[in-house]
Amino acid sequence: xxxxxxxxxxxxxxxxxxxxxxxxxxxxxxxxxxxxxxxxxxxxxxxxxxxxxxxxxxxxxxxxxxxxxxxxxxxxxxxxxxxxxxxxxxxxxxxxxxxxxxxxxxxxxxxxxxxxxxxxxxxxxxxxxxxxxxxxxxxxxxxxxxxxxxxxxxxxxxxxxxxxxxxxxxxxxxxxxxxxxxxxxxxxxxxxxxxxxxxxxxxxxxx
Numbered sequence: 001x002x003x004x005x006x007x008x009x010x011x012x013x014x015x016x017x018x019x020x021x022x023x024x025x026x027x028x029x030x031x032x033x034x035x036x037x038x039x040x041x042x043x044x045x046x047x048x049x050x051x052x053x054x055x056x057x058x059x060x061x062x063x064x065x066x067x068x069x070x071x072x073x074x075x076x077x078x079x080x081x082x083x084x085x086x087x088x089x090x091x092x093x094x095x096x097x098x099x100x101x102x103x104x105x106x107x108x109x110x111x112x113x114x115x116x117x118x119x120x121x122x123x124x125x126x127x128x129x130x131x132x133x134x135x136x137x138x139x140x141x142x143x144x145x146x147x148x149x150x151x152x153x154x155x156x157x158x159x160x161x162x163x164x165x166x167x168x169x170x171x172x173x174x175x176x177x178x179x180x181x182x183x184x185x186x187x188x189x190x191x192x193x194x195x196x197x198x199x200x201x202x203x204x205x206x207x
Contacts, residue, residue: 055100058090065120072117080110080117087113115145122146126153130160131192133185164188 058064064083071079084104091101103112122143129136136157140150167184176183 049095051097052094053096055091055096055103058087058094058096059116068113068117069120069124070117072114073121077110080113084109084113118143118145122149130156131189160188 059068064087067079067083070076071083087104088101090096091104103109122139122145125139125142126136128134129139130153136153140147140153164181164184167187168180171180171183
């Protein structure tokens with residue numbers, strides 16, 4: 001449930017797809033010099049217009065995520081319109097499929113982008129409460145639009161607490177003399193922080 005994982009996927013996929021597109025482009029150019037027929041011209045156009053990225057990959061970029069999150073939480077329509085313009089321009093550059101481009105176009109597109117920003121804010125708020133052992137129900141109250149995700153969040157909390165309880169029992173069996181529950185929570189947070197750091201470093205390496 002780490003947001004940074006999305007950035008890793010986005011960067012890796014972007015590199016692979018751009019490399020693939022370049023290979024296709026140079027292959028088509030080479031073939032066109034040898035055989036120049038109407039059929040081959042049609043193939044060139046079809047190959048060249050294959051989408052380089054999906055909409056989910058465009059939205060996964062760090063600057064896009066931050067921009068939509070900020071615009072959503074402040075209800076900044078002008079900022080949302082700016083991001084819509086940028087994304088539509090990017091959509092044309094990567095040959096985004098028409099059905100996905102339609103999702104971010106017009107007034108419905110602005111509502112879609114605002115919703116994406118709200119979703120990012122919800123996830124960040126949940127992650128913070130989850131990591132710090134705060135009441136996630138307060139997050140659910142703040143973001144009722146994501147009710148479909150609330151039960152999944154509660155399930156994550158249950159699994160986290162079960163793991164911490166198991167660690168607590170293990171500490172007691174090993175003769176730990178301090179507050180076993182507090183220590184179990186500290187160990188869980190340390191493991192989560194290490195995992196987050198590893199994911200962040202991997203993301204930076206792939207950029």
